[in-house]
Ligand code: FAD
Ligand code: NAP
């Protein structure tokens with residue numbers, strides 16, 4: 001079977017008239033943080049080079065500002081002069097070396113700029129920004145349009161194949177388009193004709209300046225998801241005018257950054273928003289690109305086959321695996337390291353002003369630093385524990401040429417990921433386990449399942465290196481009544497060894513407490529894989545009856561009464577991811593989960609959980625109490641080996657249980673393997 005039989009649409013070239021794209025996959029724009037880092041352009045060049053070598057048809061860079069006010073923050077990347085254009089040549093030549101194509105994204109943040117000199121059509125502060133924008137004057141608007149055109153010309157000079165004009169996600173162009181943010185009474189505000197003028201002048205000006213043979217993508221906000229956003233009629237009209245103005249393709253934008261609807265997190269169904277792009281198919285004659293949570297070649301093919309779009313954009317999947325397109329073409333699906341939509345090392349890093357990476361691929365954006373080189377001295381390595389830390393360590397060491405023996409007490413690999421994948425909305429974690437199985441086979445790791453090993457066994461094995469990745473075990477707090485049969489540890493619940501009743505209290509509101517609450521709501525016909533139900537739950541109007549496409553959220557009728565308790569004061573979920581914490585909080589709120597803070601646990605008995613909240617005694621008359629009170633490292637084997645004079649290394653949760661997550665476990669596992677000499 002060939003890629004053309006299995007993917008009749010995905011690998012069909014796309015003829016743009018003056019140039020042809022080799023397949024239908026676009027690598028979407030991602031700000032990586034390298035744009036501003038020391039030696040960032042060299043690092044970016046390698047980052048994009050690897051993706052171009054991986055056969056993607058077209059890459060779009062992270063957003064680059066056309067002037068100072070447009071910047072994301074102080075010192076952020078801009079392209080305003082020839083010296084800056086010169087630096088970009090590193091990137092364009094690296095991509096072209098592999099027959100790839102790359103467009104520069106021109107991004108003006110408008111009122112989302114995280115600096116004091118921000119500007120907008122009207123001086124209305126964004127709810128997600130501390131700074132208030134200054135209103136642009138008529139002259140400044142005209143100059144800004146010129147700056148976009150200048151930026152496009154400089155991109156051409158730097159060797160780019162085109163530009164993408166960022167017109168969505170609530171940035172400046174969107175701010176002109178929507179009544180929500182454009183309250184102007186001059187020629188740039190009021191009627192839709194006036195509000196549209198800003199993007200149309202930009203696209204027309206760019207096309208005139210760069211000539212016919214240069215790609216101009218316009219990223220059009222097809223679904224604003226804010227009050228007073230664009231109506232569908234406006235979206236359609238804008239698309240047609242953008243085509244007339246000279247754009248080559250239209251990419252889809254979904255949701256402003258301030259929208260309170262999850263648009264890319266893991267609980268969003270795969271390809272959950274391609275229906276929006278489909279609405280525009282046939283209304284314009286230039287190619288349309290679908291976006292958001294498209295993370296497998298099969299999903300991409302379905303979207304194209306169902307005529308939802310002419311091309312698909314994947315962004316984070318290229319962090320997870322630079323070769324996703326190449327592996328798809330070679331039909332090596334099991335070897336694809338799939339993006340699980342967690343945001344933990346990509347978007348969360350961006351918001352924390354850190355260099356972006358990927359939880360499942362710590363090499364992402366660190367291609368010049370983390371490299372798996374073949375070893376000259378192959379060693380016999382024992383890795384104990386096949387959770388994320390041990391798995392990452394084993395496949396990396398084996399890829400470098402070591403003889404690796406991976407011992408796992410259970411009959412399956414994955415460690416705690418086997419529990420995580422049971423959480424509704426976290427089904428993607430299964431993909432990571434599948435990926436590791438493929439790599440174990442590919443790199444010939446000697447996998448020993450159902451093998452709980454001890455000190456004497458390891459001593460006898462005469463290993464050159466022993467790496468302990470025995471992970472964590474749930475903490476069982478010393479509460480009065482902790483052995484009562486109402487008590488269920490979270491791992492017993494998620495392994496389905498015990499079933500909870502209709503009224504439940506959860507002790508501990510960290511990541512796992514939140515996840516367990518979601519798990520307990522499963523009986524409430526949770527709909528993580530159903531697009532219409534997801535849209536109903538989050539108030540997205542697929543009929544598009546209102547501007548912005550919002551509607552009242554569907555009322556939830558939880559079948560369980562759940563109390564989520566924590567001892568510390570304040571808001572729940574502070575430790576959750578920056579870009580996903582609000583979603584988990586909102587989801588539990590939608591399902592009427594009761595959040596109790598400042599709790600002191602007294603005892604558990606036949607009546608239920610006795611506690612005090614801010615000093616007031618209460619009894620939660622629950623059927624079960626689920627304990628999610630953090631983790632303890634499993635270090636007995638490590639301690640035993642040390643005592644016997646061996647020098648094992650320790651990684652992952654076994655090394656440090658506090659604030660452990662899979663990002664740290666996989667990164668530490670990978671780096672430990674690379675350091676084996
Ligand atoms: P573990 O996953 O605990 O693996 C250790 C392995 O060692 C186990 O398979 C165990 O059987 C084996 N083992 C132990 N002793 C021996 C022995 N003597 N011999 C052989 N084998 C042995 N993290 C995130 O980053 N994001 C999330 O969204 C997320 N969600 C989660 C949701 C849930 C419900 C849970 C439970 C965890 C979640 N985590 C999440 C945490 C993440 O799964 C852990 O951080 C990660 O699994 C730790 O990896 P590890 O390899 O150190 O340990
Ligand atoms: P955690 O985030 O550290 O939370 C542990 C919870 O238990 C806290 O709410 C703590 O709250 C409570 N607790 C601690 N000791 C206790 C005790 N002796 N008695 C009663 N309560 C106690 O740990 P976790 O929820 O087990 O998660 C483990 C790791 O997995 C986390 O670090 C997280 O990074 C990762 N994870 C991440 C996600 C994600 O979405 N990113 C999801 C799941 C897991 P109080 O002290 O306030 O009571």
Ligand code: SF4
Pocket residue numbers: 316317319320338339340341342343344345346347357358359360361
């Ligand atoms: Fe995908 Fe998570 Fe990696 Fe981001 S960190 S690219 S969301 S797997």
